[in-house]
Amino acid sequence: MSGAAPEGPVLSVDHLSVVSRDSKKKILNDISLDFPPRSLTAVVGPSGCGKTTFVRTLNRMTELTHSLRVSGAVRYLGQDIYQSNVNPVLVRRRIGMVFQRPTVFPMSVFENAAFGLRILHESDAEIDRAVTEALVRAGLWDEVKTDLNGSALALSGGQQQRLCIARALAVKPRVLLLDEPTSALDPAATQRIEQTMLRLKEDVVLVLVTHNVSQAARVSDRVAFLHSGRLVEVGSTADMLERPKDPLTEQFITGRFG
Amino acid sequence: MATSTPTGSVLPRDEVLFDRSLRTRWRLGFDRWIGWLLPLLFLVAIVPIVDLVYFVVRAAYPVLSWGNLTNTQPYANQNGNAVGLALIGTFDLMAIATAVAVLLGLFGGIATAEFLSERSAGWVRTSVNMLAGTPSVVVGYFGYFAFVLYFGWGLSLIAGALTLSFFMVPYIFRTVDLAYTSIPRPIREAALGSGARPYQYILKVGTPIAFPQVLTGVFLAMAIGLGETAPIVLTTLPSLLVPSSLNSGVTFLTYLIYDGFNHPSTGPGSNELAKAFEAAFLVMMIVIALNVVVRVFAARYKKRLEGLYQ
Ligand SMILES: Nc1ncnc2c1ncn2[C@@H]1O[C@H](COP(=O)(O)OP(=O)(O)OP(=O)(O)O)[C@@H](O)[C@H]1O
Ligand SMILES: [Mg+2]
Numbered sequence: 356m357s358g359a360a361p362e363g364p365v366l367s368v369d370h371l372s373v374v375s376r377d378s379k380k381k382i383l384n385d386i387s388l389d390f391p392p393r394s395l396t397a398v399v400g401p402s403g404c405g406k407t408t409f410v411r412t413l414n415r416m417t418e419l420t421h422s423l424r425v426s427g428a429v430r431y432l433g434q435d436i437y438q439s440n441v442n443p444v445l446v447r448r449r450i451g452m453v454f455q456r457p458t459v460f461p462m463s464v465f466e467n468a469a470f471g472l473r474i475l476h477e478s479d480a481e482i483d484r485a486v487t488e489a490l491v492r493a494g495l496w497d498e499v500k501t502d503l504n505g506s507a508l509a510l511s512g513g514q515q516q517r518l519c520i521a522r523a524l525a526v527k528p529r530v531l532l533l534d535e536p537t538s539a540l541d542p543a544a545t546q547r548i549e550q551t552m553l554r555l556k557e558d559v560v561l562v563l564v565t566h567n568v569s570q571a572a573r574v575s576d577r578v579a580f581l582h583s584g585r586l587v588e589v590g591s592t593a594d595m596l597e598r599p600k601d602p603l604t605e606q607f608i609t610g611r612f613g
Numbered sequence: 614m615a616t617s618t619p620t621g622s623v624l625p626r627d628e629v630l631f632d633r634s635l636r637t638r639w640r641l642g643f644d645r646w647i648g649w650l651l652p653l654l655f656l657v658a659i660v661p662i663v664d665l666v667y668f669v670v671r672a673a674y675p676v677l678s679w680g681n682l683t684n685t686q687p688y689a690n691q692n693g694n695a696v697g698l699a700l701i702g703t704f705d706l707m708a709i710a711t712a713v714a715v716l717l718g719l720f721g722g723i724a725t726a727e728f729l730s731e732r733s734a735g736w737v738r739t740s741v742n743m744l745a746g747t748p749s750v751v752v753g754y755f756g757y758f759a760f761v762l763y764f765g766w767g768l769s770l771i772a773g774a775l776t777l778s779f780f781m782v783p784y785i786f787r788t789v790d791l792a793y794t795s796i797p798r799p800i801r802e803a804a805l806g807s808g809a810r811p812y813q814y815i816l817k818v819g820t821p822i823a824f825p826q827v828l829t830g831v832f833l834a835m836a837i838g839l840g841e842t843a844p845i846v847l848t849t850l851p852s853l854l855v856p857s858s859l860n861s862g863v864t865f866l867t868y869l870i871y872d873g874f875n876h877p878s879t880g881p882g883s884n885e886l887a888k889a890f891e892a893a894f895l896v897m898m899i900v901i902a903l904n905v906v907v908r909v910f911a912a913r914y915k916k917r918l919e920g921l922y923q
Contacts, residue, residue, distance in 0.1 A: 416806060421730070448808035458803035460818045461918050470817070471807040508920035522807060
């Protein structure tokens, strides 16, 4: 969104592995994958295959869990985010995240959306403008515009989730990670979020974790299939769903496990 | 294998729901009896408390008067039962002790919950629990040696207040620690994931969520502190004057209770025992008031946080 469109991938994962310090288990095993501009990549795979862990490595959320050790590189516009002189706070401002269940804060709708801007000490005028824009982009504006000062906790689950998307968008990240953002929502709310994602992918690189193959089919243009911590296969959504190369992928998308 | 049931139908054995075995009958009977027994046990527990309150109120009633509560000259009133001096003394002690304890408990609790590694946090928690379990007289002696002698402050308001804060810190620390660690992880991660620095998360997100619990801890710690007697007796000097500085002597409510029972009838024209009951009544009232405030606050804030991370 901000600045000129970059050449090459926005985010590039290079031989990434994650090991649990406690059990010595390899949660992610040697994953390499690029995320080009204007893409929505769905990360699919059976439960426990490492999808959540994978997206959390993409903005250094993994280090909030002390028991995980990350090796390999994740490059954002060519900069390895795991280098020691990189500030994780800045990483997370460029690479936002939305969680499985809505994580609104106990404050007003407006203050929730303004959260990331307030901590950047933006001017009030700028915050007003950016919050409105973010709420519009998240597809929530029409529902909340008359009561921006109402408590965010009073919103429905689907509205809360779109508010979380707005909060992430307000700081204008270039990448947005979504970890099963609709798994706690009903079909109507899910559809609203899917529409939001389709609009957003024009200017934000989206990485969507989902256990739902049909959701991947509806919104993504690329699918990455993880299994037991390995990247089994990645390709365009059409190819992956209609002509998977790997038998494991085929089994998964035809619903034989997962 | 068909069995007939008491309703007359004949059913396969594993479909029958009636059970007249002794064990089942005993269990059902037990469930019924426990339903009677528990209220009874509750009564047994409540009777002494009610009796205690009645006892104190009855003894304090004759000398309770606005004049006695507000007069700070201990032997001035006709019946010599003014407790204004001790009321102010208790207020001074509590104010200083609470301020110190809140400061230490809040910073310690937040640091332990948010910044320390699991291991160091464990050590800190264990030490605080040890402090909470130390007999109060031992803490009193420590306060005496540390504040009165080593720092040379003498038997004084400040020595008593700081000693008193030792009893309040563990409670505040533990509630603060628990309040911040029990904030849903995803809420914390969402704040940090939005690019907040840890202190920004604590100020803007964590504290509004933890606040009701923290406040509860502070009020309950005050109720605890209010009842402490021995350690303050060891570190202060009873005085006939309202404290004028941190080094002044101080008379406080629980001292009157302690003293009233030790020397029931000293002082010109005063009845120290009645005064002790008057003080006991006041302490009791303040503790009850603190608890009521806690409940009201907790209920109101709980409502405000309803729906958080559903
Ligand atoms: N902090 C951790 N320490 C040790 N093991 C972990 C940790 N976090 C995750 N794991 C393990 O890593 C594996 C992958 O977990 P992850 O949550 O990434 O899976 P997932 O694909 O997101 O699953 P789901 O579809 O159920 O959300 C699991 O076997 C899990 O037990
Ligand atoms: Mg997951």
